Amino acid sequence: MGAREELIAIPDEQLRTGRIGQAALVFMDFKDAPRRWWTGFGDLPHAGHVWQGLGDLISISGIDTDYQVSARQVSFQLAATLEMLALALAAKSRVKGREVLIYEQLFLVESEDADIQFGQPLGPMFSLFTGEMLTMPWTAEGATKRGLTLNCEGLFYRRNQPPRGRWTDADQKARYPNDRGFDRLPLYANGYETRWRG
Structure with missing residues (x-):
């Protein structure tokens, strides 16, 4: 079933309530330490996995969501925790060339129906970006200010x-x-x- 059919399968009365929210779900296949994040708060058990709310993920750059093939890169700002810095220092062996997936998930933000929980996912996840991780540059200013970026390219980035x-x-x-x-x-x-x- 395609994304259009899966969206149509969501009951129309839920889609028209004005109570629909969305969030990005991200999977990064770091060697020996795969991570799953989502742009909400707390742990989200969904699609057979537990997605960590924000956690070490701070932000995602803009993603083209039109229906054309895009060759633009995507970058992530990550928290410069000890674990993330260790990945950056070993980027060639643990990060570069590994898979990254970004999904969009619709949620029912609130409902008067007692059978539907607050924040319940509506329908399946929709794929926004599929690619591979590249470099993981980091910066440090003084003893307290650190920055960590993860650059990724999509499947069509080098298509020519x-x-x-x-x-x-x-x-x-x-x-x-x-x-x-x-x-x-x-x-x-x-x-x-x-x-x-x-």
Whole structure:
């Protein structure tokens, strides 16, 4: 069932009450420590998981919600807790290339019906963004002020580039697993010189 059909399946009398709210639900698949957040308060048991209310997630940048394919990046501002800073320091192995999903969920904000609880989710979650996590830069000013950002790109961000189009050891090994032609490329990128013997 598509998003349109799932929205139509919600009873019309609930949609027209003017008591509908919405929230973003975010899944970040950090290696060894996947996290689920939502933009409300407290824990939200929903769709077989418990979503932490805000928690270490502070804000999400704007997301294109039109029905066109978007190549824009999305970034998250995170609380600079010890756990999040540890992820930032190990970003290459625990963050980069891992999945990130953003959903939208409709909620019944209030109701006079005794059978419907305050804040009950209406219908399933709708996917807003699917992509992968990239870099996790952090800043520090003095002993008390820290900032942490997580940059992500959608599935179509590099859609105009050929697959395996970079001159890196990882791309070369993906094309030819036993090829060692790019093993030493990082050395040369920083001005390393090799003296050839005749």
